[in-house]
Each structure stands twice: as structure tokens, then as C-alpha cells.
Amino acid sequence: MNEQAPTILELMPDQLQRVLTAPARLWRSSLSLRVMVTILAVAGVLMAVGGAFILDYDSVDDIRDAVFVVFISALVLIAIVSLAIVRQVILELRRVSSVAAGVARGDLNRRLKVSGSDDLAMLAASVNAMAATLSGQIAKLEEASEMQRRFVSDVSHELRTPLTTVKMASELLEDEQDQFDEVTQRAVSLLHTEIERFEVLLNDLLEMSRFDAGAATLTLETTDLVSVVRAEIEQMMPLAIAQETPLILHAKGQVMAQFDVRRVQRILRNLITNALDYGEHRSIVVQVAGNDHAVAIRVRDHGQGFEPEQAERVFARFWRGDPSRKRNFGGNGLGLAICKEDAMLHGGWLEAWSLPGVGAVFRLTLPTDPSVGLMESPLPLRPPGMVWREDEIKSDGRGNLRVSKGAWNQDGTKFEDAT
Amino acid sequence: MKGPQGQPKRVLVVDDDAHLAEMLQLILQRAGLETKWSATGENAVAAFRSFNPALILLDVMLPGKSGIQVCREIRAESGVPIIMLTARTDTQDVVAGLEAGADDYIVKPFKNAELLARINARLRRTSGTDVSQVTIGDLSINAQSHTVCRGGEQIDLTPLEFDLLLALARRPQQVFTREVLLEDVWGYRHAGDTRLVNVHVQRLRAKVELDPERPCIVVTVRGIGYRAGAPATDE
Numbered sequence: 001m002n003e004q005a006p007t008i009l010e011l012m013p014d015q016l017q018r019v020l021t022a023p024a025r026l027w028r029s030s031l032s033l034r035v036m037v038t039i040l041a042v043a044g045v046l047m048a049v050g051g052a053f054i055l056d057y058d059s060v061d062d063i064r065d066a067v068f069v070v071f072i073s074a075l076v077l078i079a080i081v082s083l084a085i086v087r088q089v090i091l092e093l094r095r096v097s098s099v100a101a102g103v104a105r106g107d108l109n110r111r112l113k114v115s116g117s118d119d120l121a122m123l124a125a126s127v128n129a130m131a132a133t134l135s136g137q138i139a140k141l142e143e144a145s146e147m148q149r150r151f152v153s154d155v156s157h158e159l160r161t162p163l164t165t166v167k168m169a170s171e172l173l174e175d176e177q178d179q180f181d182e183v184t185q186r187a188v189s190l191l192h193t194e195i196e197r198f199e200v201l202l203n204d205l206l207e208m209s210r211f212d213a214g215a216a217t218l219t220l221e222t223t224d225l226v227s228v229v230r231a232e233i234e235q236m237m238p239l240a241i242a243q244e245t246p247l248i249l250h251a252k253g254q255v256m257a258q259f260d261v262r263r264v265q266r267i268l269r270n271l272i273t274n275a276l277d278y279g280e281h282r283s284i285v286v287q288v289a290g291n292d293h294a295v296a297i298r299v300r301d302h303g304q305g306f307e308p309e310q311a312e313r314v315f316a317r318f319w320r321g322d323p324s325r326k327r328n329f330g331g332n333g334l335g336l337a338i339c340k341e342d343a344m345l346h347g348g349w350l351e352a353w354s355l356p357g358v359g360a361v362f363r364l365t366l367p368t369d370p371s372v373g374l375m376e377s378p379l380p381l382r383p384p385g386m387v388w389r390e391d392e393i394k395s396d397g398r399g400n401l402r403v404s405k406g407a408w409n410q411d412g413t414k415f416e417d418a419t
Numbered sequence: 420m421k422g423p424q425g426q427p428k429r430v431l432v433v434d435d436d437a438h439l440a441e442m443l444q445l446i447l448q449r450a451g452l453e454t455k456w457s458a459t460g461e462n463a464v465a466a467f468r469s470f471n472p473a474l475i476l477l478d479v480m481l482p483g484k485s486g487i488q489v490c491r492e493i494r495a496e497s498g499v500p501i502i503m504l505t506a507r508t509d510t511q512d513v514v515a516g517l518e519a520g521a522d523d524y525i526v527k528p529f530k531n532a533e534l535l536a537r538i539n540a541r542l543r544r545t546s547g548t549d550v551s552q553v554t555i556g557d558l559s560i561n562a563q564s565h566t567v568c569r570g571g572e573q574i575d576l577t578p579l580e581f582d583l584l585l586a587l588a589r590r591p592q593q594v595f596t597r598e599v600l601l602e603d604v605w606g607y608r609h610a611g612d613t614r615l616v617n618v619h620v621q622r623l624r625a626k627v628e629l630d631p632e633r634p635c636i637v638v639t640v641r642g643i644g645y646r647a648g649a650p651a652t653d654e
Contacts, residue, residue, distance in 0.1 A: 160506040164528035165439045168446055171531045199528055 042077050092120045108135035152209040167195050204334040211341040218260045225255040225295050226288050232268045243276050246283040255290035257368045263342040270335045271362045275301035289378040296379040302359040311352045315340040346370050353381045427453040431472035433463045446531050460484030464492050479505045487519045494520030498577030500541035517618040522579040540606025555588035556636040556648040580623045587647040596644040
């Protein structure tokens with residue numbers, strides 16, 4: 001490759017070249033050969049020195065001295081040689097281990113220089129092969145998931161054009177409703193509702209694909225959370241009144257924090273809509289509180305609730321509570337999943353707690369400054385003062401009394417909280 | 420919607436989807452507008468020249484020549500109101516459309532009423548009813564002839580830019596928030612995209628300000644919005 005003049009070796013025929021360089025290659029390639037040759041050389045030198053001493057002896061003492069000197073020198077030399085060898089092996093192992101650790105950390109482009117063909121060289125080669133396979137697999141996976149994200153995003157966009165046409169047509173029909181008979185009127189109205197539902201689902205899918213692609217960004221503003229919550233509750237009020245559900249805000253003064261107003265509004269809207277849908281017309285309480293590190297919103301309903309084990313699963317995509325439950329509500333199963341992503345984008349938490357028959361609690365906690373992590377929430381998740389009991393049998397002297405699983409107050413009365 | 424001589428106003432629909440274009444035309448014709456359809460960006464400019472529409476509905480994502488490019492070419496020769504149709508709310512798309520000179524944009528899928536409201540806002544010209552001659556800074560605006568002059572020299576504005584300038588000039592004492600301008604000039608009844616205002620104020624300033632870096636016709640009121648510059652004292 002380079003312009004250097006060829007050496008004599010390079011001018012020879014290939015075969016001869018290989019024969020002549022074989023010992024050198026063997027020496028470079030094999031650690032055990034190097035060790036053996038070194039030990040043999042050391043032993044040879046020592047025997048020669050020892051022999052010289054012994055040949056020159058005057059007395060038995062001299063012989064003893066000579067043997068002693070040879071023995072000590074042999075020990076020292078062997079120690080030095082083995083240290084050197086061990087050092088060489090250890091350095092090599094360290095190199096391998098540092099690269100392996102790098103690969104494990106995700107630095108998949110790191111590779112070892114492989115020289116020779118001994119065990120260490122084989123180890124290095126295997127580590128390289130492993131890293132190469134790993135990085136190949138990861139690239140493949142990344143490509144697949146990127147393709148999937150692109151697919152979702154493209155599908156959502158492609159569906160928009162036909163949806164637009166269909167929606168315009170359905171609105172045109174709706175404008176003419178009074179000219180239709182009753183059955184057709186109902187059909188047009190169903191058509192209209194379902195198109196709206198389809199549109200919401202499409203928007204949610206697109207939003208989800210933005211989160212998956214890491215394309216979601218925060219627009220942070222330092223704002224009073226209480227006024228944002230109050231405005232949202234005022235917006236929801238007509239719906240709450242229509243559903244005959246009391247909607248109550250508990251908040252004092254201002255709660256300042258840095259957050260994305262649009263996303264927090266979306267979370268609130270979802271939580272309140274869910275509470276209205278599942279709250280069975282009993283009161284819904286929204287609390288807002290904050291301290292130096294965190295702010296929180298807590299939405300509490302007193303509806304049918306769900307099993308405590310499902311508290312995590314409600315945030316899963318397309319999760320449905322009780323499969324037998326009638327689906328007469330608007331949600332499409334992506335609402336809470338999107339809310340959770342919104343909260344996590346802030347470095348915050350969105351958590352749920354519930355008991356069947358007691359109601360559900362959803363709590364959003366956001367750090368006052370998204371660059372600082374969360375430690376705790378200013379509001380409790382579980383209703384305060386509640387005791388959770390498993391099934392137990394109590395004896396009161398006259399007979400056994402069954403205390404059933406559920407929530408109780410500390411004084412033993414059935415738990416019903418107002419907060 | 421009728422033009423000055425009683426004939427219907429014309430709208431050019433540029434969209435590659437035949438069914439959507441047909442549906443759009445049905446809705447527009449039902450509202451009393453005359454329509455023409457152009458399926459490609461390549462034909463759109465020629466169709467604009469021959470049809471001479473009062474407004475253009477332009478899809479951003481066209482095969483071949485893009486909506487952005489079409490918008491730029493039409494804007495180079497006319498101030499005709501252009502409303503972009505877009506399938507995405509992604510920032511780059513919208514901003515690129517506005518910077519190419521679109522007056523407004525509407526995201527698919529939309530409500531018919533919303534579409535018609537935006538079209539009406541662009542077709543309805545603010546004509547001088549109360550005051551026909553207003554001044555803003557050293558500019559004089561004639562609301563009847565839709566002209567703006569600085570010292571006898573006429574400045575060319577698109578109808579939208581004219582409306583924006585006139586809205587500010589009519590109430591020189593008032594500070595306008597972007598939301599109020601969206602309602603007054605663009606006809607938004609609900610919250611709209613305030614970027615519309617920002618982009619068009621920039622475009623307007625580039626035409627009317629002597630030094631767009633230090634505007635004195637359309638003055639920014641920090642944290643609130645915009646107001647008209649003080650009328651020039653007589654020299």
C-alpha cells in the first residue's frame with residue numbers, strides 16, 4: 001500500500017517467505033511458547049553459572065555456597081519471569097475486560113486489537129465477535145422499531161384525507177337531517193358520533209407515535225397551577241352539571257411551577273372526564289397543593305372504583321377495566337396512557353389508587369423544576385386515615401364475626417371519606 | 420357569497436385527492452361560491468391565472484410541486500388570499516406554509532362550518548364604514564380604495580396585511596393581544612394559533628417599516644401584543 005521499497009523478504013517467493021518467517025510468527029502468536037523459551041533460557045543460564053562455580057570449588061563449603069547462590073538466583077529469576085508473564089496476561093485481560101465493560105455500557109463500536117493466536121487472542125476475538133453481533137442485533141431492532149413508528153405515523157396521516165371527506169359528507173347530511181325519516185336521522189347521528197370517535201382515536205394514535213419516536217417536547221412556562229386547574233374545572237362544569245355530579249376544587253392561594261400548560265390541561269381533562277364517567281354521580285374532589293420541590297393534583301371520585309391490583313394496569317394502552325362493563329363512555333383506551341407519557345415527559349408521576357365501591361384516586365405529581373428529580377408528592381395517594389383489612393374472623397364470645405376485606409376507619413367503622 | 424357585481428365569488432381548490440376535492444367543492448358551491456379544481460401543483464399556477472379566483476384552498480402535501488412552492492409562486496404575482504390545508508399540526512409544516520405567504524391554514528379533518536368561517540373572514544373585506552381615511556405613523560390608509568401611502572407613494576400589501584394594518588390603525592389607543600387580532604382579522608371564534616399573527620406582523624413590517632429592526636408603525640407591546648405607532652407629527 002505505501003510507497004516503501006520492498007524488503008529482501010518481500011522479494012522472495014511466497015512459500016519461502018512463509019517458511020522463513022514461521023518462527024517469528026510462532027513467537028508472536030503463542031504465549032506458552034514465549035513462556036517455555038524464557039524458562040529454558042533462564043534455566044540454561046543458571047546451570048551454566050552454577051556449573052562454573054562447582055567446577056571451581058575448593059571445599060564442600062564452596063559447593064554449598066555455590067548451590068545456595070544458584071538456588072537464590074533461580075528463585076529471584078523465576079519470580080521476576082513469572083511476574084513479567086503474569087503481568088502481561090493480566091494487562092491483556094484488563095484490556096479485554098475494559099472493552100467488554102464498554103460494550104456492556106452500550107459503546108458498541110469498541111473493539112480489541114487481536115494479535116497472535118493464543119488463548120488471549122482468541123478471547124479478544126470472541127469479545128469482538130460478540131460486540132459485533134450485539135451491535136448488529138441492536139441496529140436491526142432499532143430499524144424495526146423505527147419502521148413501526150413511521151408506519152403508525154404514516155397510517156395516521158394517510159387516514160386523515162379520507163376521514164376529512166367522510167366527515168364533511170356526514171356534516172352535510174346532518175345539516176339536512178329534518179328532511180329524513182326517523183330511522184335515517186338516527187343513522188346520520190350515529191355516523192356523526194362514530195366519525196368523531198374515529199378522529200379522536202386517530203389523534204391519540206398520532207400523539208402516542210410521537211412519544212414512541214421521542215419527538216414529544218415540553219413547552220415550559222412558569223405558571224400558577226391552581227389557576228390552570230380552576231380554568232379547566234370551569235370548562236368541565238357544564239358536563240358535570242349535565243351528569244348531575246358535584247365537582248369540587250380544594251386549593252389555596254397560588255401553586256407556582258414550571259410545566260407544559262397544554263399537557264397538564266390534557267391530563268386534567270382526562271382525569272376529570274374519567275371521574276365523571278365512572279363516578280356514579282357522586283362528588284368528585286380535585287385538590288391542588290405544592291411545596292418547594294413538587295406540585296400535585298389529586299382527582300378523587302366515589303364511584304365503582306377498581307381492584308387495587310389494577311392500579312398500574314389502568315395506564316396500559318387500550319386497557320379496559322371490567323371486560324363485561326358496558327362501553328357507553330367516550331374513552332378509547334389511549335387517554336390514560338397518553339397522560340402517563342405527558343407526566344413522565346415532565347419527570348413527574350401519574351399514579352392511581354382505588355378500591356371497588358370506595359372510588360378511585362388519580363394523583364399527578366410534577367417537580368417544580370423539571371430538571372430536578374421527584375422525591376415525594378405534596379398530596380397523599382390513598383385517602384388519609386384509611387385502614388386496609390384482609391378477610392378475617394373475629395370472635396366476640398358469642399360466636400364468630402366475619403370482618404370482610406375492605407377499607408375501614410381506625411375506629412372500626414366502615415370507611416367512607418369525603419376528601 | 421357574491422362579488423361586487425352580484426356574480427358568485429370564485430375559489431380555486433388545489434388538492435390531489437379527487438374525492439376530497441369534490442366534497443370541498445360541494446360544500447363551497449352550497450355556500451354560493453363558484454369553484455374550480457386543480458389536482459397538481461404544476462397546474463395550479465396556470466389555473467390561478469386563468470380562473471382568477473378570489474381565494475385559493477391549497478393542500479400542503481401535493482405530489483410533485485409542493486403546496487409551499489405553489490404558494491410562493493402565486494404570492495410572487497398576487498396577494499390573493501391563500502388558505503393552506505394540512506394533515507399535520509407539526510410546527511415545521513405550518514411555519515413553512517405561513518412563511519411562503521399563506522394567509523391562514525386549516526388542519527384536516529375540519530368542520531364544514533369552521534372552513535366556511537375562515538373562508539368568509541378572508542373574502543369579507545373590511546370596507547370603510549365609519550372612517551375611510553386613517554393614519555398610522557407616517558402612513559395614510561384609505562379603507563375604501565384599500566390603499567396605503569407613505570408621502571404620496573403607494574405601498575403594495577396583500578389584503579390580509581391591509582386588514583391587519585387597518586385593524587391596528589382604527590383603534591390607535593388600544594393594545595391588541597394576538598388572540599384579539601386572530602378574532603378581528605382571521606375570524607377565529609375560538610383560540611387559534613398565535614404564530615399566524617407573529618408571522619404576518621413580520622411580513623407586514625418588512626413592507627411598511629422604514630427600519631423593520633426598529634418598528635414604529637406596528638409596535639410590539641412586550642408580554643401583551645401589538646399596537647399602532649403614534650401618528651407622525653406634521654413636519
